Amino acid sequence: MALTEMGPEHPLLERVYDRLLAPAFPADELVSLDELRAGLAEGTSIAALAADGDRPLGVAVGEWSADSRVLLLAYLSVTAETRSQGIGGTLMSAVLGDWQRRLDPLVTLAEVEHPAAHAADPDRGDPAARVRFYARLGARALDLPYFQPALRPGAVRVPGMLLAVLAVEPALREAAAVPGAPVRAWLAEYFEETEGRMPEDAAGRALFDATDRPGGIPLLPLDDPAALPCARTV
Structure with missing residues (x-):
């Protein structure tokens, strides 16, 4: 299946947002359509689309921090009727292939719901299955009590999240930990852009x-979610 890159004026962008992203992610986890379009225009966001003609089948959306060299896979979504048909794996080939060559990130992360804190949902999928999907790709989790910041005024933080490490630069591929400084810088940038300041709570x-x-920050295997950190109180 061929993938296409989505820019801010892509004719399917609104349909992708309405049919793939909005049903798959709670409002507090999802940026607005205008924010997505602005990120694509500014080059701070990147998106790969799998589609059958004008019917979106799956999308991967990344957020790039050039200062910290951290790439975040913010959203990966496949239509409910086409799950388990290889579309997610095809999208990940872009994340782990083309995106790595183009951006040369130090580390590539993904925000993943912790199965202990989030229940399965027919539209939003099964967090346990999602963790297994990333584990099959060789991902590991950062040993951090992570939660997603409140993305906008009126939104709330999302507890019980994992930061999965999907890829690292070649020098770190055999490492048991990743340097803390770039992750800390990325977190600071994330909180300042969303909540307006560094958290003091x-x-x-x-x-x-x-x-x-x-x-550095230890890397933990994903095969035992019960052993992974889970920030339940934010």
């Missing part, structure tokens, strides 16, 4: 403190 301090460890 207990959950925020715990998250940032966990990035400052000798030897």
